[in-house]
Amino acid sequence: MELDRKNWAILEALQQDARLTLTELARRVALSVPAVTERVKRLEEAGVITGYHADVAPQQVGYGLSALIGINCAQPYKNRLLDTLRAAPEVLECCHVTGSDSYIIKVVTRDTRHLEAFIGRINHFGETRTSIVLSVPIPPRAIQPCTPDGT
Amino acid sequence: MELDRKNWAILEALQQDARLTLTELARRVALSVPAVTERVKRLEEAGVITGYHADVAPQQVGYGLSALIGINCAQPYKNRLLDTLRAAPEVLECCHVTGSDSYIIKVVTRDTRHLEAFIGRINHFGETRTSIVLSVPIPPRAIQPCTPDGT
DNA sequence: ATTGAAATAAACGGTAA
DNA sequence: TTACCGTTTATTTCAAT
Numbered sequence: 001m002e003l004d005r006k007n008w009a010i011l012e013a014l015q016q017d018a019r020l021t022l023t024e025l026a027r028r029v030a031l032s033v034p035a036v037t038e039r040v041k042r043l044e045e046a047g048v049i050t051g052y053h054a055d056v057a058p059q060q061v062g063y064g065l066s067a068l069i070g071i072n073c074a075q076p077y078k079n080r081l082l083d084t085l086r087a088a089p090e091v092l093e094c095c096h097v098t099g100s101d102s103y104i105i106k107v108v109t110r111d112t113r114h115l116e117a118f119i120g121r122i123n124h125f126g127e128t129r130t131s132i133v134l135s136v137p138i139p140p141r142a143i144q145p146c147t148p149d150g151t
Numbered sequence: 152m153e154l155d156r157k158n159w160a161i162l163e164a165l166q167q168d169a170r171l172t173l174t175e176l177a178r179r180v181a182l183s184v185p186a187v188t189e190r191v192k193r194l195e196e197a198g199v200i201t202g203y204h205a206d207v208a209p210q211q212v213g214y215g216l217s218a219l220i221g222i223n224c225a226q227p228y229k230n231r232l233l234d235t236l237r238a239a240p241e242v243l244e245c246c247h248v249t250g251s252d253s254y255i256i257k258v259v260t261r262d263t264r265h266l267e268a269f270i271g272r273i274n275h276f277g278e279t280r281t282s283i284v285l286s287v288p289i290p291p292r293a294i295q296p297c298t299p300d301g302t
Numbered sequence: 303a304t305t306g307a308a309a310t311a312a313a314c315g316g317t318a319a
Numbered sequence: 320t321t322a323c324c325g326t327t328t329a330t331t332t333c334a335a336t
Binding site: 046 | 152154162165166167168169170197198199200201202203204205206207208209211212213214219221233236237240242243244245246247248249250251252254255256259261280281282283284285286287288289290291292293294295296297298300
Binding site: 173 | 332333334335
């Protein structure tokens with residue numbers, strides 16, 4: 001799909017605030033409401049925009065501890081591991097990756113005791129390596145236009 | 152802040168679709184529009200809801216490769232590393248963590264060449280360990296109510 | 303409940319292939 | 320001319336007072 005300057009302006013605005021009204025969005029990108037509505041619809045249908053999500057602060061809802069867990073899991077166990085992860089409310093995200101870990105899992109837990117219990121439930125699938133999140137110096141931020149090349 | 156069943160229903164709905172109108176949200180959680188409006192405002196002010204963001208698919212906008220990079224960086228270099236990361240459009244998120252890595256960085260690049268160039272710009276700050284993302288079996292998902300204890 | 307704002311849908315006009 | 324965007328207008332829905 002073609003991403004001209006206007007489309008990038010729309011993406012930038014909606015990544016920053018997904019609850020913008022179409023009217024306000026139209027004003028910001030200097031288009032009419034129907035034009036911007038049509039563009040947003042196309043971006044959604046083309047799979048460029050995959051969803052709109054409210055961010056909830058884990059700390060504020062009882063999860064005092066976040067962690068990234070790498071796990072090295074042998075092929076025959078992978079499906080059962082994923083089933084376990086999908087069923088665990090502590091798991092916020094899971095990536096299949098190259099390198100010494102098979103998967104990297106983002107989890108939230110109440111405290112260290114809860115984290116220990118969670119790890120206990122998965123470490124028979126493989127060796128785990130846990131990195132507790134101390135802070136997030138760069139919180140999730142917007143994807144920017146890809147420069148043609150170079151940098 | 153108190154999170155009763157209604158508030159969790161609101162959080163669940165807005166995590167799933169941040170662009171719900173207040174009218175539709177009210178209908179789903181079985182409250183009046185003013186009541187739900189007030190609750191959302193309180194959740195925002197209490198820092199429970201920290202923002203609303205559109206998700207953009209990196210693959211669809213020219214970033215063919217995602218990676219998680221761990222870097223072990225000595226204390227005196229940390230600030231300069233963070234400045235570099237903040238200035239890099241490839242960096243989507245960065246966590247300060249415990250363990251063998253100091254930081255874990257989520258990046259998007261056009262291709263392996265671009266990834267190599269990015270690593271080249273940061274690996275003088277410390278030793279890097281790159282995990283290329285093959286797939287995301289569990290995409291980012293909603294935070295659920297914290298069970299009192301146990302599990 | 304009332305008022306103003308915003309979203310949806312339809313018809314019209316300009317521009318480029 | 321055809322095909323494609325964008326604009327304008329009118330109607331319905333939504334949100335704040």
